[in-house]
Amino acid sequence: MPHDTVLNGGERETKPADGQTSSAVQNSHQSTSTVISRRHLLRGRIKPPADALLPPWSHPPTLFYSRCSRCDACITACPERLIVRGDGGFPQIDFRQGECDFCRKCLEICEDHALSGEVNPPLPLRPVIADNCLPKRGVACQSCRDGCEPMALRFPPQLSSGGRGIALPQLESDLCSGCGGCVAPCPVGAITMVPKANLTPEGA
Numbered sequence: 001m002p003h004d005t006v007l008n009g010g011e012r013e014t015k016p017a018d019g020q021t022s023s024a025v026q027n028s029h030q031s032t033s034t035v036i037s038r039r040h041l042l043r044g045r046i047k048p049p050a051d052a053l054l055p056p057w058s059h060p061p062t063l064f065y066s067r068c069s070r071c072d073a074c075i076t077a078c079p080e081r082l083i084v085r086g087d088g089g090f091p092q093i094d095f096r097q098g099e100c101d102f103c104r105k106c107l108e109i110c111e112d113h114a115l116s117g118e119v120n121p122p123l124p125l126r127p128v129i130a131d132n133c134l135p136k137r138g139v140a141c142q143s144c145r146d147g148c149e150p151m152a153l154r155f156p157p158q159l160s161s162g163g164r165g166i167a168l169p170q171l172e173s174d175l176c177s178g179c180g181g182c183v184a185p186c187p188v189g190a191i192t193m194v195p196k197a198n199l200t201p202e203g204a
């Protein structure tokens with residue numbers, strides 16, 4: 001990219017790159033503004049979603065949204081169909097559609113460098129299991145474990161009478177890849193993937 005484009009209150013603002021003249025920046029800025037104005041006409045004002053789960057290898061949100069051109073390339077490339085067009089036309093992950101197998105097709109097709117192979121881990125997410133989880137209500141279920149290839153979900157036996165003998169899911173966070181494979185199999189939609197950074201040390 002010849003210049004850096006950053007979001008500023010929902011709008012894009014162009015900053016000069018090293019060695020770039022102000023007139024070059026102005027011309028570049030006019031060109032960018034024209035493109036964005038057309039997009040505004042077609043799709044409304046740019047408004048990045050606040051809580052969307054970004055595709056694997058995404059830069060942190062501010063940088064990601066400044067680079068993503070909403071070209072849909074990663075959406076089309078994903079063989080699992082789990083990248084969907086979200087608010088504002090930006091791509092986001094919907095684990096109800098499937099799990100990420102880290103095939104790198106989205107990463108390799110992103111020409112705007114909104115995704116980067118230097119981002120590690122690619123999906124810094126962890127599952128959070130809500131209170132409608134069936135075993136928490138006394139009903140046996142281990143469906144999420146079946147969707148977890150890394151075997152990060154365990155169901156240790158409940159020995160106390162309060163547990164009524166039904167095993168509860170437990171996450172081995174160090175084994176979890178953030179793939180989201182446990183989300184879709186849950187029959188009651190009890191699992192939500194959340195950024196690791198939003199969790200307490202015990203949950204992460």
Ligand code: SF4
Pocket residue numbers: 055056077078079080081082083099100101102103104105106107
């Ligand atoms: S790595 Fe592959 S499966 Fe995962 S989101 Fe990208 S294209 Fe889809």
Ligand code: SF4
Pocket residue numbers: 126127147148149150151152153171175176177178179180181182183
């Ligand atoms: S997100 Fe973690 S717990 Fe869920 S299926 Fe993937 S590795 Fe297993």
Ligand code: SF4
Pocket residue numbers: 129132133134135141142143144145169185186187188189190191
């Ligand atoms: S699949 Fe859902 S309901 Fe079943 S144990 Fe896992 S989180 Fe609980």
